[in-house]
Amino acid sequence: MSKRGGYRLSDVVLDESIGRSTPDVEHERAVAIFDLIEENTFEPVGHPGGPYRLKLSLLDSKLVFVITTESGGEVATHILSLTPFRRIVKDYFMICESYYQAIRSATPSQIEAIDMGRRGIHNEGSQTLMDRLSGKIVFDFDTARRLFTLVCVLYWRG
Template sequence: MAETVPHPNRIAAISLDESTVLARGPQVEQERGAALRDLVVDSHFRPIRAIELGHSGPWSLDLAVVDGRLAIGLRDHHGRDAGGIGLGLARFRRTVREYFAICDSYFKAVRKASAQELETLDMARRGIHDRGARHLLEALDGKVELDHDTARRLFTLVCVLHIRA
C-alpha cells in the first residue's frame, strides 16, 4: 500500500513566542489550543518568497511580536530557515480590541443570558473574527497564499500575542 505524502502547502508545526504573552485566561487557552491544532490538521499556507528561493513545505512557523510587528519565522520541511515575514500590527489593533471586547461580553453572558442573546453575541464575535481574517489575508497578499480558514486561525493567534497582563 502506498504511503500518502503530506501536502506541501500546509502548516506542519507552529509555535508562539510565549515571552510576549503575560497572562491568559482559560477561554483564551482553549481558543489558542484549538487554533494550533486546527492549523496543523487542516491549513493552506504557501509562502511565495520561500518557494521562489527553493524551499518547500510543509512549513513550520514561529510567531512573535517584535518591535510592534508580527514576525512570522518560516522553516521548510527539512527544518531549514526559509526566511520570514513581518507585518505591522497597527492595522489589526482596532479589530483585536473589538474581538477581545465581544469575547469578554460573550463569556460573561454564558452564565446568565438567554440562548437568543448568546447567539447574537456569537454572531457578532464571528463577524469580527472574519474581519480580522480578511485583514490578515490583505496584509499577506503577495507574500503568502492562504485560505480564509487558515487566516481565521492565524488571526486567533495574533490576538493571543496581543494579550498583556
Template sequence: MTSATSTPSSFRLCALSLDPPHASKTDSAQQREQGVVISDLLHNNIFVPVEHGGGPYQLVLALMDRYLRLSVKTEKGAHVLSHHLSLTSFRRLFRDYSLVCESFAAAAARLTPDRLEAIDMGPRAIHDEGSELLRERLKSKVEIDQQTGRRLFTLIHLLVSQTLPAGVD
C-alpha cells in the same frame, strides 16, 4: 506548541511555535484557547509561501513592539522566509474583538442558546474582517485560505492580549 497535521498537501503548516513561549503569562482559559486554535490550525490549513516549491512548513510567531515576526522554515529546517508585519492596522479589530468576546462570555451565563447564536454574529463579523485583513497584508509573502486566516487572527489576538499591558493597544 508544536504538533503534526493531518492535511495531506505540501502547502500546509506542520508545526507552529511561539517565540518566546507565552504560556507563563496566560491564565488557564487563554492557554486552553491557544491550544485549541493551534491544534485546529495544524489539522486544517492552507499555507503557500510565494514562489516556493512546497513544504510542509514550520511557522514561528514572535511579537516585537508593534510588529509580528513570521519566520517560516521547511519541515526539515531550511529557511523559507522571514517577515515583519505591522499590527497597527489591526488595533481597532483587536480592541473590538476583545470587547465582543467579553460581552459574549458574560451573556453566555444568562442567555438561552438561540439568543447566544444571535449575538454571536458580532464576533464572527470581526473575526472575518480580521482574517481578510491578515490575508491581504500577507499576500505578497504567503497565501492562506479564510479559515487559516481566521485561526491566525485569533492566535495573534491572543498573543497581543497576553503581551501588552492593560490599556495599551
C-alpha cells in the same frame, strides 16, 4: 488535510516570551493551533514546498512570522505592523468578553446574537491578515481565521 504539494503547516510555535494567560485565552490558543495543524493551506510565495513550521512572535509592536521547513531550513521571515489590527483586535476582545459573560448567564438567543457579532469581527480580522500577507503567503480563509486567533492571543496578554 490539505496536502497540495506539501503547502501546509505541520507545526506552529508561539514565542516563549508571550507567557501564560487566562484560561479562556489559553483554550483559544490550543484550539486554534490544533485546528490550524489539522487542516490548513499555507504557501510561502516562491518556495517549492513544505510542509512548514511557523513561529509567531511580537517584536517592537510588530508581528513576526518566521517560516522554516520541517527540517529547519529558512524559508522566509515576514514582519507586519499591528497598527491595521488594533481596532479590530480591540473590538474582538470587547465582544469576546461579552460572549464569555453571556455564556455564563444569558439566554441562548442572546448568546447567539453576540456570537454572530464575534464571528463577523473575527472574519474582518482574518481578511485583513490575508490582505497584509498578499503576495508573501497564500492561504485559504479557514487558515486565515485560525491565524487571526493566534494574532489575538499574541496581542492579548490576559
